[in-house]
Amino acid sequence: MGILRSFNIGVTGLNAVGQGMGVIGDNIANAGTNGFKSSRAEFQDVLATSLKGIDGGDQFGAGTKLAHIKTLMSQGDVARTDNITDLAVNGDGFFKVNAPFGKGFTRDGSFHFNKEGELVNSDGYQVVGFEADETGKITNKEAPVKLGSTTIPAQASEKVNLNLNLDSRAEIKEFDINDPDATSNFSNSVTVYDNVGTARLVTVYYNKTDNNQWTYRALADGADVEGGEPGKFTQMAEGNLIFNNKGQLQEEQESSNSFNFNKGAAPDQKISFNFGESIVEGGEGIGASTQYGSGSAIARHSQDGFSAATLASMSFNDAGILTAVYDNGESRDISQIAVAKFENNEGLFKVGKNLLKESRNSGEAAMGKPGESGRGEVLSKSIELSNVDIANEFVGLMTAQRNFQANAKTLTTADEMLQQVLSIKR
Numbered sequence: 521m522g523i524l525r526s527f528n529i530g531v532t533g534l535n536a537v538g539q540g541m542g543v544i545g546d547n548i549a550n551a552g553t554n555g556f557k558s559s560r561a562e563f564q565d566v567l568a569t570s571l572k573g574i575d576g577g578d579q580f581g582a583g584t585k586l587a588h589i590k591t592l593m594s595q596g597d598v599a600r601t602d603n604i605t606d607l608a609v610n611g612d613g614f615f616k617v618n619a620p621f622g623k624g625f626t627r628d629g630s631f632h633f634n635k636e637g638e639l640v641n642s643d644g645y646q647v648v649g650f651e652a653d654e655t656g657k658i659t660n661k662e663a664p665v666k667l668g669s670t671t672i673p674a675q676a677s678e679k680v681n682l683n684l685n686l687d688s689r690a691e692i693k694e695f696d697i698n699d700p701d702a703t704s705n706f707s708n709s710v711t712v713y714d715n716v717g718t719a720r721l722v723t724v725y726y727n728k729t730d731n732n733q734w735t736y737r738a739l740a741d742g743a744d745v746e747g748g749e750p751g752k753f754t755q756m757a758e759g760n761l762i763f764n765n766k767g768q769l770q771e772e773q774e775s776s777n778s779f780n781f782n783k784g785a786a787p788d789q790k791i792s793f794n795f796g797e798s799i800v801e802g803g804e805g806i807g808a809s810t811q812y813g814s815g816s817a818i819a820r821h822s823q824d825g826f827s828a829a830t831l832a833s834m835s836f837n838d839a840g841i842l843t844a845v846y847d848n849g850e851s852r853d854i855s856q857i858a859v860a861k862f863e864n865n866e867g868l869f870k871v872g873k874n875l876l877k878e879s880r881n882s883g884e885a886a887m888g889k890p891g892e893s894g895r896g897e898v899l900s901k902s903i904e905l906s907n908v909d910i911a912n913e914f915v916g917l918m919t920a921q922r923n924f925q926a927n928a929k930t931l932t933t934a935d936e937m938l939q940q941v942l943s944i945k946r
Contacts, residue, residue, distance in 0.1 A: 523934050523937050523938050523941065525580065525582075526930060526931075526933075526934040526937075527931060527934050527935075528582070528583065529581065529582065529583040529930065530583075530927050530928070530930035530931040530934065531583070531931070532566060532582070532583030532584050532585060533583060533584055533923070533926075533927030533930065534924060534927045534928065534931075535585075535586075536563055536583075536584045536585055536586050537920055537923045537924045537927060538924070539561065539586040540561035540563070540586060540920055541917075541920050541924075543559050543560070543561040543589055544561075544913055544916045544917055544920060546559065547559060547908045547913050548908065548910065548913050550906055550908060551906050551908040551910055551913075552905075552906060553628075553874065553906050554627075554628045554629075554630055554874065554903050554904065554905060554906070555596065555626060555627030555628030555629070555874055555903075555904050555905075555906070556596075556627075556628075556874065556906040556907070556908065557591050557592055557593055557594075557596075557627070557906075557907055558591075558592050558906070558907055558908045558909075558913075559589050559590060559591050559592065560589070560590045560592055561586055561588075561589055562586075562587055562588040562589070562590055563584050563585065563586055563587060564584065564585055564587035565581055565582075565583070565584055566581070566582040566583045566584060566585055567582060590866060591865075591866050591868070591870075592907065593865040593866060594907050595610070595611070595904070595907065596627070596904045596905045596906055596907035597904070597905045597907075598610060598899060598902050598903070598904055598905070599902065599903050599904075599905055600901060600902055601901050601902065601903055602901065603630075603632075603901065604834065604835055604836060604900065604901060605631045605632050605633065605639065605836070606629060606630055606631070606900070606901055606902060606903050607629035607631060607836060607840070607857060607898050607899065607900060607902065607903075608627075608629050608898070608899045608902040608903055608904040609627060609629070609859060609890075609896045609897075609898060609899075609904065610896045610897050610898075610899050610902075610904075611894075611895065611896020611897060612861060612865070612894055612895060612896050613859035613860060613861050613890075613895040613896045614626060614627060614859070614860045614861075614862075614876070614885075615627070615628075615629060615647060615648075615857065615858075615859070615860070616647070616648040616858055616860045616885065616887065617640075617641055617645040617646060617647055617648065617875070618645055618646040618648065618664065619645050619871075619875060619877075620645075621871065621877065622877070623877065623878065623885065624645060624871070624875040624876070624877060625860050625868065625875065625876045625877065625878075625885065626641065626874050626875050626876065627874075627904055628641065628642075628874040628903075628904070629898075629902070629903060629904065630642055630903055631647055633667065636666070637666050637667035637668065637670075638664055638665070638666045638667075639664070639665035639666070639842075641874075643873055646664035646665075647664065647665050647857070648662055648663070648664060648665070648858050648887075649662070649663065649664070649665040649840070649842070649855040649856050649857045649858050650662060650663075650855060650856045650858055650889065651663045651855055652852070652853045652854055652855055652856070656852045656853040657853075658841065658853060658855075658856045658889075662858060662887060663855070665842060665854075665855045665857065666854075666855070667831070667834070667842075667844065667854065668854060670830055670831040671828065671829065671830045671831070672828065672829050672846055672850065672852070673717075673828055674713065674715070674716055674717025674825075674826065674827050674828040675713065675717070675824070675825050675826050676713055676714055676715040676786075676789060676825050677712035677713045677714075677789075677791050677823045677824060677825030678790065678791060678792065678824055678825070679791070679792050679793075679794055679823065679824050680710055680712065680722075680791060680792070680793050680794065680821065680822075680823045681794045681796075681821060681822045681823070682708070682710075682724070682793060682794065682795050682796075682809065682818070682821045683795070683796055683807070683808070683809055683818070683819045683820050683821070684706075684708070684795070684809050684810075684816070684817060684818040684819055684821075685809065685810045685811070685812055685814060685815075685816060685817055685819070686705070686706060686726055686728070686734055686761070686763075686809070686810070686811045686816050687705070687706070687811075687812075687813070687814065687815055687816045688732075688763075688767060688811045688812060688813045689813055690705040690706075690728045690816070691705075691728070692727075692728050692729060692730070693705055693727055693728065694727075695725065695727045695735070695737065697737075697739065697753055697755060698752070698753075700723075700725045700737075700739060700753060703727075704725040704726060704727050705726055705727055705728050705734075705816065706725075706726040706816035707723055707724060707725045707726065708723070708724055708818045708821065709721055709722065709723045709724075710722055710723075710724065710821055710823060711823070712779075712791055712823055712825055713823075713825030713826060713827060714779075714781045714785035714786070714789060715785055715786040715789065716784050716785060717825075717826070717827035717828045718781070718783060718784075718785065718827070719827065720740060720744050720779075720781055721740070721741070721744070722738050722739070722740050722756065722779075722791075723738070723739050723740075723753075724736055724737070724738050724739075724793070725737050725739060726761075726816070729760075732762060732763040732764065732765070732770075732811065733760065733761070733762055733763075734760065734761040734763075734811070735758065735759070735760050735761075736758070736759055736760075736761060736793065737755055737757070737758050738755070738756045738757040738758070738791075738793065739753040739754065739755055739756065740753065740754055740756050740779070740781075741753065741754075742754050744781055744782065744783075745780060745781065745782060746780045746781065746782040746785075746787065747780075747782075748782070755776075756777070756778065756779045756780075756791075757774070757776060757777040757778070757779070757791065757793065758774075758775050758776045758777075759772065759773055759774040759775055759776075759777075759793065760772075760773040760775065761773075761795060761809065761811075763810070763811040764799065764805075766805065767810050767811045767812045767813075768799060768804075768805030768808070768810060769795060769796055769798045769799065769803070769805060769808040769809050769810065769811075770798060770799050770800060771798050771799070771800040772793075772794075772795055772798050772800075772801075774792065774793070777790055777791065777792065778790070779791055791823075795808060795809040796808025796809050826848050826849070826850050827848050828848075829846035829847050829848035829850060830846060830847055831844055831845075831846055831847075832845050832846055832847040833845045834854075835900065836857070836898070836900035836901075837900060838890075838897055838898065838899055838900060839856065839889070839890055839891065839897070839898065840856050840857030840859070840889070840890040840897075840898035840900075841853050841855070841856045841857075842854045842855045842856070842857075856889055856890075857890065857898050858887050858888070858889070859887070859888060859889065859890050859892075859895040859896065859898065860885035860886070860887055861885070861886045861887075861888060861893070861894065861895050862878075862882045862883055862884075862885060862886070863882070863883035864881055864882050864883060865882065866881075866882075867879050867880075867881025867882035867883070868882045869882070
């Protein structure tokens with residue numbers, strides 16, 4: 521009987537709308553959940569009955585059902601915070617964590633460091649990144665993001681880089697180590713470090729020996745030299761600089777190099793002096809030291825040694841790289857946040873705690889670095905908020921309420937009609 525069919529149709533409508541209300545309610549409940557992605561209920565009609573068989577046409581509908589709950593992976597608003605370990609993915613991709621069930625993925629970047637120095641989420645699950653090697657270069661090896669040691673050992677200086685101009689108009693002078701300031705054409709000082717991290721002051725003196733030819737000598741006070749006499753200089757290194765007629769560095773020649781510092785330092789430390797890439801080395805004279813007709817002056821200098829140090833601060837940049845800064849001014853890249861990319865983000869399976877896992881519909885995670893191959897960038901001191909639009913959800917609530925009332929009206933009307941049928945016998 522058609523009236524009984526109406527009851528069934530009305531029930532399917534009530535069930536479907538009730539389930540849809542659950543989806544809306546879940547969205548509203550998670551409007552303040554970091555990284556949450558809202559869902560949308562999608563309905564389908566139920567297989568209908570045709571009055572003409574397989575020929576179609578003149579069909580009775582059999583109601584509706586909740587067919588799919590689609591996750592909406594649109595970008596949520598990004599809020600700035602003061603916490604250096606708060607991270608947000610701006611664009612496509614997910615953070616990867618080591619969860620109890622295996623590989624977990626999330627857009628919630630509210631992380632912190634635990635007592636072992638590991639970057640973890642609010643449930644203590646390790647965040648995965650790419651390790652850096654001993655030189656601070658980021659590799660492609662996946663591992664939990666970890667601070668590691670909070671101290672770094674001293675590093676002895678091995679190279680001093682100098683960029684300067686030597687005045688081509690200078691007069692030739694005979695160098696005297698007992699009075700280097702008066703018997704040299706130019707000088708500059710640089711601090712270097714021995715193998716135990718002790719800072720040592722070295723002064724480099726330059727003497728013009730012929731047209732386009734200079735000799736440099738690195739001297740240290742005898743108080744810093746094994747067997748030296750305090751107050752008197754000791755020569756530690758010597759070499760020659762040869763320029764061409766254009767004032768460009770043609771060649772560097774090192775004639776001696778042996779730094780014998782005292783107070784526990786290793787003997788015969790080698791510290792090379794680099795004045796730029798000479799023409800003999802394949803350079804073009806651009807960026808190297810010069811000999812022009814202007815006053816001698818040092819443009820910049822640097823060296824690669826440092827003293828032992830402890831961790832002073834740390835930070836993430838927008839490439840997701842964790843950099844540690846030490847109290848001696850040195851900084852080292854420790855790790856880089858890994859970003860997972862899927863073929864179908866909507867196919868991921870929600871497991872709660874702001875986590876998702878792979879499914880057959882999502883495909884396997886392709887791990888990569890932020891900004892690489894379509895992956896989003898990682899923003900530091902930022903949190904992605906829920907993408908729930910409260911206004912839209914309230915409109916959905918009102919629509920669902922009206923649909924529920926309308927389906928309930930189907931039942932009450934069908935009931936009244938059935939009562940009329942039952943009263944015929946009377």
